[in-house]
Amino acid sequence: MRSAFPLVRTPHPVPEAERASILAAPGFGRHFTDHMASAVWTPEVGWHDHGVSALRPFSLHPSAAVLHYAQEVFEGLKAYRHDDGSVWLFRPERNARRFARSAERMALPTLPEDDFLAGIEALVRADEPWVPAATGERSLYLRPFMFAAESFLGVRPAERVVYSVIACPAEPYFPSGDNGVTLWVSTSYTRAGQGGTGDSKCGGNYGAGLAAQVEAERHGCDQVLYLDGAGEQGCVEESGAMNLFLITSDGELVTPALGTILEGVTRDTVLTLAPEYGLTPVARPVTFEELREGLADGTITEAFASGTAAVLTSVVGIKGEGYAWTVGTGKQGERTAALRERVLGIQYGRVEDSHGWLRRVV
Incomplete structure (x- = not known):
């Protein structure tokens, strides 16, 4: 059974007119949607605190392991708007499996494939108005990532890890x-x-x-x-x-x-x-x-x-x-x-x- 990422909507979404202006010329990786998906891993509990909430900065101690030892992995995939208004992902299961392989190589916990898919889908549903029309090959770019958030300066795998997904409307990567x-x-x-x-x-x-x-x-x-x-x-x-x-x-x-x-x-x-x-x-x-x-x-x-x-x-x-x-x-x-x-x-x-x-x- 797929894990749930319950949604708590932001009280301050980007105004509709501003969002429309962004979607008209989004660039790539410059503007971000209203929400983010997240979960936390610790060895005592495993993965927990799944949810979708307002996009917000992370608060990290200066000794957070990712800042010193680069214990981090990420993925990239897109959501596509079809002519009938529906929204689709393309082969996200392969991204989930590659994400797991990358995490294993970097001594990070493996995120279950169902969690990977559920978090992405929950975020896309929450921010569906941000998915552009297909004009000009526009799409909603999705960035799942995981990093070592434990505060310590010893060289070992971290015992607190944060997973998140953020999204940005995007035009083609190469302007040429x-x-x-x-x-x-x-x-x-x-x-x-x-x-x-x-x-x-x-x-x-x-x-x-x-x-x-x-x-x-x-x-x-x-x-x-x-x-x-x-x-x-x-x-x-x-x-x-x-x-x-x-x-x-x-x-x-x-x-x-x-x-x-x-x-x-x-x-x-x-x-x-x-x-x-x-x-x-x-x-x-x-x-x-x-x-x-x-x-x-x-x-x-x-x-x-x-x-x-x-x-x-x-x-x-x-x-x-x-x-x-x-x-x-x-x-x-x-x-x-x-x-x-x-x-x-x-x-x-x-x-x-x-x-x-x-x-x-x-």
């Missing part, structure tokens, strides 16, 4: 849209190593990647493309906030194998849909030399990155120290466009959900 993005190949920074936290969705991974993102922007690129610890003699991994895909001239859809990269929900979706578009999905190591040669001789015809925020975003160029490569025609490829429209079509209810990926909330 279908124009695509250019990636900077970093040889200065490595994202993850074997046995590390590369396959976990924890804040430390993203914090450590900010310097690489700044480097990419300094070279006129939108995102960084990471290599493994062997650098240009090794393999390609993933982008700063997205999984990477390459389409080859012989009809393969190639993506780096799991192990040190994040197991993306959109990544799995694309791999599942690929055969319907004449593509053979292949997850394997991709060497930097293979990337270089494939772009030079046209073996790699299209490239794109995938993620909840990015959906499918064309990669039109790849740069590094001393080189700048164009991917294919330098524009969004036909198969990339077709896959992108299919994923969005399912999420917004415009095409049949033949895989049972949608979950209705409202």
